[in-house]
Amino acid sequence: MLACRSCGTTDSLDLYDVPVKECRLSEGQKCESCLAIEQLDVEIEVVKAALAKFLEKRRTLKSERNDRHDSLTQLPPELYSRIFIECLPQESYPFPRWERPRRQEWLPVPMLLSSVSRRWRTIAHFTPQLWSFIKVRLDYPDFLQSAKLMREWLTRSGDLLVSIDLYLERRSRGDEYERLPDNSTIYPIVGAF
Numbered sequence: 001m002l003a004c005r006s007c008g009t010t011d012s013l014d015l016y017d018v019p020v021k022e023c024r025l026s027e028g029q030k031c032e033s034c035l036a037i038e039q040l041d042v043e044i045e046v047v048k049a050a051l052a053k054f055l056e057k058r059r060t061l062k063s064e065r066n067d068r069h070d071s072l073t074q075l076p077p078e079l080y081s082r083i084f085i086e087c088l089p090q091e092s093y094p095f096p097r098w099e100r101p102r103r104q105e106w107l108p109v110p111m112l113l114s115s116v117s118r119r120w121r122t123i124a125h126f127t128p129q130l131w132s133f134i135k136v137r138l139d140y141p142d143f144l145q146s147a148k149l150m151r152e153w154l155t156r157s158g159d160l161l162v163s164i165d166l167y168l169e170r171r172s173r174g175d176e177y178e179r180l181p182d183n184s185t186i187y188p189i190v191g192a193f
Contacts (some may be wrong), residue, residue, distance in 0.1 A: 083130075110156075
């Protein structure tokens with residue numbers, strides 16, 4: 001099963017699967033359809049494993065390509081850091097996902113920089129000023145993942161003061177707005193501070 005390293009979202013073959021008790025339609029044996037589905041599921045797992053390897057190889061090659069094509073490779077890391085700090089906004093930045101080009105996601109700038117190449121990731125991770133602002137969505141569905149990310153974020157900010165913007169995704173239902181999630185769902189996020 002393929003999963004996003006950041007949010008844990010997975011694709012699922014059994015999303016539309018109807019639960020079936022053990023098949024014994026054909027004289028105590030499984031029917032042809034059930035046998036074919038089992039065999040196909042095995043083949044799908046093999047293909048998914050191969051695809052996962054290809055995607056990882058593609059990610060590695062893109063990172064290497066970005067390193068090689070970086071026209072600024074001769075600059076010292078300190079200058080990169082200064083450019084990152086002075087030239088980039090603190091707000092999130094939209095980017096299209098290559099596997100879903102019509103869907104845009106918003107990435108915080110430090111994470112976007114970290115995804116360009118190994119060199120940029122290293123420089124970004126050791127530039128605490130990039131990590132001195134964080135927006136935290138309190139009604140984010142995966143609070144544990146959010147708390148883990150915040151702990152990493154705060155660690156990368158070093159000894160700097162961090163501005164924290166807490167917010168709720170605004171979803172109106174007529175004149176009413178959704179209520180703040182109960183305290184038990186916010187504890188992991190608050191615990192990261």
